[in-house]
Amino acid sequence: MSWWRDLPADEPFGLANLPYGVADLSDGPRVVVRVADHALAIGGLAERAGMESGAVWQCGSLNPFLDQGPHAWASARTWLQETLASAEYDDCVGANLHPLDGVTLLLPITVADYVDFYASEHHATNVGRMFRPDQAPLTPNWKHLPIGYHGRSGTIVVTGTDIVRPCGQRKPPEADAPVFGPSVRLDIEAELGFVVGGATTLGEPVPLEQAWDHIFGVTILNDWSARDLQAWEYVPLGPFLGKSFATSIGAWITPTAALAEAKVALPGQDPALLPYLTGAAAYGLDIHYEVEWNGSVVSRPEYRDMYYSPAQMLTHMTVNGATLRSGDIFGSGTISGPEKETRGCFLELSWSGQEPITLDAGSTRTFLEDGDTVILRATAPGANGAVIGLGECVGRVLPAR
Template sequence: MSWWHDLPADEAFGLENLPYGVADLPGGPRVVVRVADHALDIAGLAERAGMESGRVWDSPSLNAFLDQGPEAWAAARAWLQETLRGTERDDCVATHLHPLADLTLRLPIDVADYVDFYASEHHATNVGRIFRPDSEPLTPNWKHLPIGYHGRSGTIVVSGTDIARPSGQRKAPADPAPTFGPSRRLDIECELGFVVGGASMIGEPVPLDHAWDHIFGVVLLNDWSARDIQAWEYVPLGPFLGKSFATSISAWVVPMAALASARVALPGQDPVPLPYLRGDAAYGLEIACEVDWNGTVVSRPNYRDMYWSPAQMLAHLSVNGASIRSGDLFGSGTISGPEKESRGCFLELTWSGQEPVTLADGSPRTFLEDGDRIVLRASATGANGSRIALGECAGTIRP
């Protein structure tokens, strides 16, 4: 039965979405594309169709496909949609569809470099008020450039991976000296992660109007953060051990082509950025997110509220001549809006622990306890009024 021809209009992983991932198939890990609650082995499908170019999908990561560039990405998407909408290859499609319930999903990319930005004015303002109550909440450079830090690519894990509570040095303002031990203020950050494809040479910046040619797709990202470790270490060089212990991403990479209908203007940038950060490519995305804490949705941030565009982030990342590679990943920074219920981390949501959140079971929470489970979800409007979902980004805290 060719059930994919009769998907309901509200199917969030329908033919207008077709996100890519990597799954353990009977012949080994391979690139797949998601169709509702199934994964399509596209290497197998391409082989049956006699496509030599399909070899890039016979791989345990998306990196070889990312190397092909935007024309190949568009051609692959068009071929997949045409094949799935037509009837000529229904038998072949059916042969290469696997129920997701029978599969293990892997990290979809071999992460090359990882950078995380700080692109929400609401988040940066709230954090500034919490950490520097007697100073201006935004640092003088914040509205002139997308601020970011370099993370550890080796500790990026796929959704569903348990997160071990990190240990490190902690020192509250009233403590006479630092102590060492497990973080007591473990937090999350609801973000988007942008997957880079194609390489540039050292010394050759990626200009703003070419940035989207290198942004293949988007994942949900949780930048787990140990706030007590972070607060003691971050001056003068910024985040280090408070964030490098783990970053979770969703298993599915939604191609940017699926999000064309989600494009929106930025909220407004004042002062006007320098010329290398100005242009039509500097737009945002309307992607509604939600943060689920042990089964209770505690926040609903929306990516449309972000101050800096993904294209501006990539242009700034490379403007000094830093090269990019397929498999690079850059995070948006915490997605937060103007209302309390749209704050994308618990530091903000509980105002540094002063305003606990009550979960559905009646338990109060400020920061994460052992056994707590966080699930990030997100969706956007797609072509023809469809709904585009990003895969869940989930993690459970263990001691």
């Protein structure tokens, strides 16, 4: 009856993790946490266990809980861990556990704003070499501030949602004028998404030392990208239709508190950044990714290779006085490392289509074909050699409409 207290040390969704999500249960969508291969309805647990503030979980979105801020997040996590560890509440816990294979997982938050950054020096350098071969690979501003673009929050979808191939303008290299039609260079970007909680006031920046107070948790993020549309449109204002058609996120939001053992120093920032971007909060995270393409693992990016810290990204995002809202998401940008096997998108892996990738079944690819499925997985280190699972983010490509 109390199997959750006897989970093995290598269980990636044990009591040291407890990621949040939203599941469609018999009484409607409800906030849950994942315990091994079960979803625990925490609103129902709180009601039965006598916790008075559990109403924020009796709904179909994490946003009301995000509004509560870091002290409430920490208190709730402590209460959950203590309740699950205590035999006193076995009946309460057992009555609110649901096997994952019997529930549908939904988009865990009502997305407010979405910003996507470009925080990998290796990715930015590779893309610069491909898109601007006659210029320096990094633009002059890149090592002074986290570059980002404002994305389309309404097209963020939960893992398992099919992705329709986008249409738009593209200009083939041999053509004199652009043409319209389906993208022929459809790509993925393996990223880490950061879920924001706690609204701020217009005109009041968030200093670096307070940035983590607004980062509730992380999720796997796939920034689907139509490279041919992107290449034609991105000068002078940056990505638009090449990115806005879909962004996938995982069903689980791993709280930042579960990543205490994953903190690592940044690779090194030279030249030194301006003072508002420097401080002890500017650290990275040791998160390991796996990119699977039609059943073949083609890349293993490492988030620890990223140039900019999540705290630096959030602080820069608000330094002009822009507000935060609960449910904001910002993405890290493609996670890529110095070696080919750590590149986090197919543009880099195939070097813009010049180096086809051979999958395990013997077929070759440069970019995504209709029917292809991509799965992103990620894990982080926990205490005493344990593993913290971030789950997976799955998407299948459908033909253009």
